[in-house]
Amino acid sequence: MAGIMIAFLIGIVLSALGWVPEQIHKRVDLLLIIVLVFLLFGMGLNIGMDETIVQNIFELGKTAFFISLASVFGSVIFVWYFGKMIFGDWL
Amino acid sequence: MILLLVGTVVLGVLTGLFLDIATWQVQLDIVNEYLLYLLVFIVGIDLGRNKEVWYRIKDMGIKILLAPFLVILGTLFGAMVISLFVSTNLMETMAISAGFGWYSMSAVLLRNLATTEIGAIAFLSNLFRELLTIILLPFIVHHFGKFPAMAPGGATSMDTTLPFVSRYAGKDIALIGFISGVTLTLVSPFLISLLISFNI
Numbered sequence: 001m002a003g004i005m006i007a008f009l010i011g012i013v014l015s016a017l018g019w020v021p022e023q024i025h026k027r028v029d030l031l032l033i034i035v036l037v038f039l040l041f042g043m044g045l046n047i048g049m050d051e052t053i054v055q056n057i058f059e060l061g062k063t064a065f066f067i068s069l070a071s072v073f074g075s076v077i078f079v080w081y082f083g084k085m086i087f088g089d090w091l
Numbered sequence: 092m093i094l095l096l097v098g099t100v101v102l103g104v105l106t107g108l109f110l111d112i113a114t115w116q117v118q119l120d121i122v123n124e125y126l127l128y129l130l131v132f133i134v135g136i137d138l139g140r141n142k143e144v145w146y147r148i149k150d151m152g153i154k155i156l157l158a159p160f161l162v163i164l165g166t167l168f169g170a171m172v173i174s175l176f177v178s179t180n181l182m183e184t185m186a187i188s189a190g191f192g193w194y195s196m197s198a199v200l201l202r203n204l205a206t207t208e209i210g211a212i213a214f215l216s217n218l219f220r221e222l223l224t225i226i227l228l229p230f231i232v233h234h235f236g237k238f239p240a241m242a243p244g245g246a247t248s249m250d251t252t253l254p255f256v257s258r259y260a261g262k263d264i265a266l267i268g269f270i271s272g273v274t275l276t277l278v279s280p281f282l283i284s285l286l287i288s289f290n291i
Binding site: 001003004005007008009010011012013015016017020024025028029031032033035036037038039040041042043044045046047048049050051052053054057058059060061062063064065066067068070071072073074075076077078079080082083086087 | 092100106108112116122132137138150157165166168173174179191200204210218219220235241244251270
């Protein structure tokens with residue numbers, strides 16, 4: 001976990017300091033997609049190999065849906081309610 | 092983009108279902124870990140070059156960062172409440188919600204830090220957040236006003252849902268959404284790791 005955070009920070013700092021070659025900057029979107037495709041394919045493989053996940057996919061989907069609905073409305077209601085107090089003067 | 096990434100997962104699932112690759116599990120896990128380092132490194136590079144965001148925050152005042160802060164608190168609050176009704180526990184639910192719509196990153200990160208099942212739920216949940224945002228934005232603007240339109244998209248307000256925020260709530264709110272999206276993208280990997288580390 002610490003390794004992941006460090007890799008993230010190194011990327012941000014190197015880029016913000018302008019130490020990343022222009023050629024990498026130009027291809028960063030493509031690189032991102034390539035790495036993601038491999039990682040997501042790997043995750044798919046693990047899901048496919050795991051019988052309990054495959055059998056419960058609709059149950060997991062239901063859980064996922066309720067979490068996303070709660071996240072959407074939680075954030076909207078907080079920004080609506082507290083936003084009026086904090087930003088009321090210039091909204 | 093969304094079709095490519097979802098299609099990749101589906102292809103992976105089908106491959107895992109029909110081919111016996113369990114003997115490769117150890118090698119797969121090692122490759123997965125190094126790819127994850129590479130992924131966050133590249134995302135970091137991508138974020139670091141977004142310098143104009145910091146100038147915009149300076150223009151609007153540091154106070155504007157309270158908006159993404161409210162999005163974080165609201166999201167986690169929603170996750171806390173819903174965790175009472177779903178199969179995932181409190182910390183898992185909050186960690187999943189801390190993807191803020193960034194389904195690719197939250198899924199591969201949680202797959203690595205928790206279980207494949209939590210990764211799968213994170214993928215679906217954050218994918219749904221992006222889709223729900225697009226579907227619900229007109230309703231949200233109608234009932235809550237324009238300002239909260241910067242909230243539901245979470246991290247996606249800086250790219251995929253940005254045009255929708257702009258269309259329904261205008262350019263000014265879209266700009267706040269953009270700043271919020273960049274902030275959440277920066278915070279999300281840390282928050283996910285932190286929350287799931289409390290999961291015992």
